[in-house]
Amino acid sequence: MLITLVILILSAAFFVSGKVRSDIVALCALIGLLIFQILTPDEALSGFSNSVVIMMVGLFVVGGAIFQTGLAKMISSRILKLAGKSELRLFLLVMLVTSAIGAFVSNTGTVALMLPIVVSLAVSAGMNPGRLLMPLAFASSMGGMMTLIGTPPNLVIQNTLTGAGYAPLSFFSFLPVGIVCVVVGTLVLLPLTKWFLSKKGGNDEGSLAGKSLNQLAKEYGLSSNLFRLRVLNDSRLIGKTVIELDIRRKYGLNILEVRRGEVSQHRFLKTVTQKLASPDTTIWVGDVLYIRGDVVDVNRFAEDFLLEMMDGHTTEEAANADKSLDFYDIGIAEIVLMPSSRIINQTVKEAGFRDKFNVNVLGIRRKKEYILQDLGNERMHSGDVLLVQGTWQDIARLSKEDTDWVVLGQPLAEAAKVTLDYKAPVAAAIMILMVAMMVFDFIPVAPVTAVMIAGLLMVLTGCFRNVEAAYKTINWETIVLFAGMLPMSLALEKTGASEYISSSLVSGLGSYGPVVLMAGIYFTTSLMTMFISNTVTAVLMAPIALQSAVQIGVSPVPFLFAVTVAASMCFASPFSTPPNALVMPAGQYTFMDYIKVGLPLQIIMGVVMVFVLPLLFPF
Structure with missing residues (x-):
């Protein structure tokens, strides 16, 4: 037991220092447990075959597809337009939209997606972006509490419960807790951000990135003299190649691109093929030609070859048309x-x-x-x-x-x-299918199977540019960290360390009743999460919480919920969760800003949860 505790304490120290990558620390701890024969090789490597780890891999792929197809950006930007110029409405919408997306997508990905949108909206509303960016990071963590897949600690407590022989939690068992988190967070952050963050953040949206593709197109005026012509059934250029048309010499025009929409039997499987107009490109019915040149010459060319002008017949009309050069291929x-x-x-x-x-x-x-x-x-x-x-x-x-x-x-x-936005409906359908398989009990599919099916479908239906792009969405550091630390809880249990720690908690706090004991577990987890990643904290504290509940003869469910909420609701440090760190430079925050805004929120959230959790999940 002593060796296990020493390995645990050393791991925690390295996690806190941050000088060694967290996945390397986890692997070193795992090897330590193997060398001292605390775990057998099968036990030590069991984390890599754990269904939770496989589910996390699948969720990275599904979340990546939601970004790659532009689905998340499309939904969030449309909803946020409702805010107009009102500071209060913008604040509330940022909290609600971010938490809603965070329920299904990793909190890091949610913040990466929403950050440029929120900065842009704040600037256009004449509001300081610094007031919204910290709430954005916090809301992504709060939203993760709404569903089973929202945040890794939720999967950890599910694994601990089922491993101990208890009934598994459903997909939306977390929803009431998540709603309470979002409501409390919004009410507390509304005054705190106004007091402490109103003068923070001076970045405009342009300083967050270099010259974008659309900015380049605008700078060179590519759209101002760009026209689209559709090839009809009776067009005179069907079957001809670009070189045969001799369009540059005869009409003074350039064919930039030939776009061919290929629709299979199911319209959701539509693909868009872009081809550069090379001399040997053959034109077929339904092709859309992207042509640059003078509007008079374009009209003449369209009339000569019986082509349909998809834009207006004057430059002014064409400029207002919904057209642009897309950059899929x-x-x-x-x-x-x-x-x-x-x-x-x-x-x-x-x-x-x-x-x-x-x-x-x-x-x-x-x-x-x-x-x-x-x-x-x-x-x-x-x-x-x-x-x-x-x-x-x-x-x-x-x-x-x-x-x-x-x-x-x-x-x-x-x-x-570049987002493959024509695939957004496919990504939406697959995500809805995955959630349906996880929510409805009459569909005999395990959650991990549902996630694997969704991840594979995202790749097969072309929601990624290629398979390599899907692999790149997986955060392997998180996966190895998680798989490497899962056997630590087994070692703590096997050597009696978790029983010893839980006995110490029970003997110290158990006589005051289950609420006080649960509060002790909550605030111990909350304190640890300020120094160690929330996933690692949940892995370490979940078996201790389970043992503590069993020893005093009450349901372990509220105790395990205390662990996942405390691990996820860590706001007092910029380094406790990736979202907190992501918004730090953009919002121009200091460490003290997190203390001023995050610490009161973290304490208030803890106090509320200590009273709410026993009401939602009775002892």
């Missing part, structure tokens, strides 16, 4: 020509960007001048910035030719940010 980037470049003084046509790299040059920025017409014959100068268009892989390939130019930004990183 095709992207844009800027490249700067080096003084030593071999292509200086060559024309764009002579440089052969199309032949050598399969990219189009859409514009040239020369000092403050933008050159957009007759680019093929334009001679390039040292220091010119070229806007190029091509597939993301071809643009990334340009960065290897670093002797002639430098690619600004990271094309593949930009590609990863």
Whole structure:
């Protein structure tokens, strides 16, 4: 028992110091338990096959798909538009929308998604972003308390309960507790943020990121002379290639892109294929041609080949149309020509960007001048910035030719940010299916199976650009940390350490009744979470809470809920949860800001929960 406690204390010390990655600490603790033969290899590695760990992997994939398809951003931005310019309404909506998304998606992902939206809304409402960003982080943690999958500590107590032979909790068993957390949090944060955070945060939305793809498109005026033409059944260019049309010489137009919507038998499985208009691209019925040029020439071309103009017949009408260059498969980037470049003084046509790299040059920025017409014959100068268009892989390939130019930004990183918004309905349907399988008992599917099915469907239906993108959404540090620390609770139980700690708690507080004992467990967990991650704290405290309840002969459910709430509701430190740390630079907060706002909230939440939990889950 002594060795187990020493390993536990050393692990906690390393977790607190933060000098060693948490997953490495967990693996070192695991190896320590193996070396001293406290656990057998099968027992030590049982965490990696635990259904909770597998469920967490699946949930990372499902959450990643919800972001990749733009579903979460679409929902949150539309709801937040309801706030208008009212500070109170904006504050309340941020709390409600964030907690609602946090119920189904990891709190870190929720904050990463909502942060730019909230900053943008605060700036447009003339409100200080600092007043909203800390509540945003706290609301994501509160929302996690609403469902079984909302936060890892919820899965930990479910695992502890079922492991001890008790009936499992349902998907929405946590909902009443989560609602109380959100209500208490909103009521307490409303005055606290006004008193302490009103002058915090001065970032505008532009300072949070570099030049976005849409900003580039706007800067070069790509949409102002961009027209869309649809190929009809009787169009005269069906089956012809781009080179046969000779559109540049005859009409002075450029075909930038051919978009082909491929719809399977089920409309939810729709895919969008984007092709650069290469000379050998063949045009088919239903294709949409993205063409740049003068509106008169575009109209003439459309009439000659019987094409449907999808935008207005004048430049003004077209500018107001709902059209833009999307970047699913095709992207844009800027490249700067080096003084030593071999292509200086060559024309764009002579440089052969199309032949050598399969990219189009859409514009040239020369000092403050933008050159957009007759680019093929334009001679390039040292220091010119070229806007190029091509597939993301071809643009990334340009960065290897670093002797002639430098690619600004990271094309593949930009590609990863592009949302596949036409897949949002698919992601929504899969998420609803997953929740339905977990909520309704008449569907004979275990929660872990439901999550695995949902994760696989997200990949198979194309909600990710590729399988690698799905793997990248998994936070392996969290998974290894969790799987590595789960056997620690087994070691504590096996050596009698958890029984010893729980006996100490029971002998000290048990005589005062179950409420006082539960309060002791709650505030011990709350204190530990200020220094150790909430997942690790829950893994360590859950078996102790269970033993304590068993020793005094009461239901362990309220005790385990005390552990998960205390582990998740940690607001007094920027380092206790990833969301707290995420908003710190954007809100320009100091450590004392978390003490002023988070500590009172953490204490009030604890006091409320000590009285509410026995009412919701009787002893």
